[in-house]
Amino acid sequence: MKAIQHIGLSALSLSLISCAVGPNFKTPESTAGDRYTAQALPEKTASTDTVGGAAQTFQNGADIPAQWWTLFGSDKLKALVEQALKANPNIEAAQATLRVAHENALASASGLLPAVDGQLGASRQKVANVPGPGTSIYNVLNAGVNVTYNLDVFGGQRRVIESAKAQTEYQRFQLEASYLSLSSNVVTTAIREASLRAQIAATEKIVESSSKQLDVLKRQFELGGAAKTDVLTQQTQLAQLLATLPSLRKQLDQNRNLLAVLLGQLPSQTIDAQFELTDLTLPETLPLSLPSKLVQQRPDVRAQExxxxxxxxxxGIATANMLPQITLSGSYGQAAPNTGNLFTAGSNIWSLGAGLTQPIFRAGELTHRRRAAVASYEQSVAQYRATVNVAFQNVADTLTALSADAETLKAQRDAFQAAEASHAIAGKQYSAGSISYPTLLTAERNYQQAVIDLAQAQAARYADTAALFQALGGGWWNRSEDDNSNNATPSASNGSTTTAKAN
Structure with missing residues (x-):
């Protein structure tokens, strides 16, 4: 028994001090630079006096809060995001997948230790042609312990463990990506609902105004003060307006269905919260992570890493499979013809063994498998670089959109004010008989389009702001331990902090 212990300890020590073949992992290099866009962006966006028209300032190097959606100042939105994070089945699936990878990684670690199995057996045998007196039938009882140990001289098993841990890390960041995607989708769905409600309300007001105008035209026609073509044209205009409402309401209903699914519910279940653009506050200060930190913050980049x-x-695993595999084994136990003698002196039995397996001829299988592993590694490095490039593109696109959409909203606000004033003046002039009906109709159409364009431009600023938080990684690294336990989110380490200029 002591001999087995000595051999096991010696083998374990030799395994621990031996090297692991294959490359040691290094994070692929990426050239982040000191800015996101080719041209410098203004430190502050344009502003205008309307809903969602505040100027937004970029804070270079500032960090992103874990619950970034609270910056929109809506308790309803905050409650919906928290509900989605707790109830969405895709999150539950990602959490379960992470647990699978974690347990598999723990299971792979057992390969560094000996396998010990207990054995208890009983048999009855008959031996032919037994010489001398006695019986040819006898019993054999045995009890013992078997020990098997694969000596990890070249580190193949350690590479297996390393691979399993990397898979766990991949699933960890896939879960973080699921959290980020879900929270962003809830926010943008709420913003889209607010935009659709604004467009529906504006269209309904215009329909009401057009209906009143049609009544006026009908009375004028009866009195001979308007042409039949004017009445028919107004009826056409009103019918076209009414035709836009079902489409907008359909989009709103489908948006509510999507929101229900994001919350882990069926579309038939009622959601009490409803959103208007006035329910949301546009964040005026936007944290902008340094480009050098983006690769450490984006869950998709970390997952690809x-x-x-x-x-x-x-x-390393494929390389180790080409080298000798050494196995040590031993057993110790008792054997006797009956239970009374099973543990008496002289009934003990033991054995020690060692084996070495060296692949000699596999028709090139092991060589090709290693080449395939190397090619797979090169593929993953290329995919990592592509993921990093897309991450920087996402940030650059969002920064450009934030700046451009602020200018667009300012222009749309000016267009709305002009169209509103023109529509009011045209209505008075037509009532006074100083302009023709086609002129009034043109003013009405311009006003209708200006109202809808303004609502869309307002919603775009909110949506772009949410997109920026998503593009920068969502602040998962700032989540507290309480948040981790409540959301079943594993912690993950963030990268080092560097100093640079971001724009």
């Missing part, structure tokens, strides 16, 4: 790590470890 974990895949590179896994592919690197797989190269």
């Amino acid at each position: 974990a895949l590179v790590h896994q592919a690197s470890a797989d190269v």
Whole structure:
């Protein structure tokens, strides 16, 4: 028994001090630069006196709060996001997938330790042609312990563990990506609802105004003061306005259905919260992470980095499979013809063994598998670089959109004010008989379009702001331990902090 213990300890020590073949993982290099866009963006966006028209200032190097959606100042929105994070089945699936990877990683760690199995057996045998007196039938009882240990001289098992841990890390950041995507979708769906409600309300007001105008035209026609073509044209205009309402209401209903699914509900279940643009506050200060930190903050980039790590470890596994595999085994136990003698002196039995397996001829299988592992590693590195490029593109596109949409809203506000004033004047002039009906109709159409364009431009600023938080990674690294336990979100380390200029 002591001999088995000595051999096991010696083998374990040799395994721990031996090297692991294959490449050691290094995070792929990425050139972040000191800015997101080719041209410098203004430090502050344009502003205008309307809903969602506040100027937004970029804070270079500032951090993103974990619950970034609270910056929109809506308790209803905050409650919906929290409900979605707790009840959405896609989050539950991602959490379960992470647990699977974690348990598999723990299971793979057992390969560094000996496997010990207890054995208890009983048999009755008959032996032919037994010489001398006695019986040819006898019993054999045995009890013992078997120990098997695969000596990890070249680190193949350690690479297996490394690969399993990398897969766990990948699933960890896939979960973070699911959280980020879900929270962003809830926010943008609420913003879209607010925009649709604004467009519906504006269209209904215009329909009401057009209906009144049609009544006036009908009375004028009866009195001979208006042409039949004017009445028919107004009826056409009103019918066209009414035709836009079902489409807008359909979009609103479908948007509410989407919101219900995001919350983990069926579309038939009622959602009490409803959103108007006035329910939301546009964040005036926007944190802008340094480009050098983006690769550490984006869950998709971190997930792809974990895949590179896994592919690197797989190269080591394939390399170790080409080298000798050493196995040590031993057993110790008792054997006797009956239970009374099973544990008496002289009934003990033991054995020690060692084996070495060296692949000699596999028709090139192991060589090709290693080449395939190397190619897979190169593929994962290329995909990592592509993911990083897309991450920077997302931020650059959003920054450009924030600046451009602020200018667009300012222009739409000016257009709305002009159209509103023109519509009011045209109505008075037509009543006084100083302009023709086609002129009034043109003013009405311009006003209708200006109202809808203004609502869309207001919603775009809110949506772009949410997109910026999503593009920068969503602030998961600032989540507290309480948030982690409540949301079943595993912690993950953030990268080092550097100083640079972001724009």
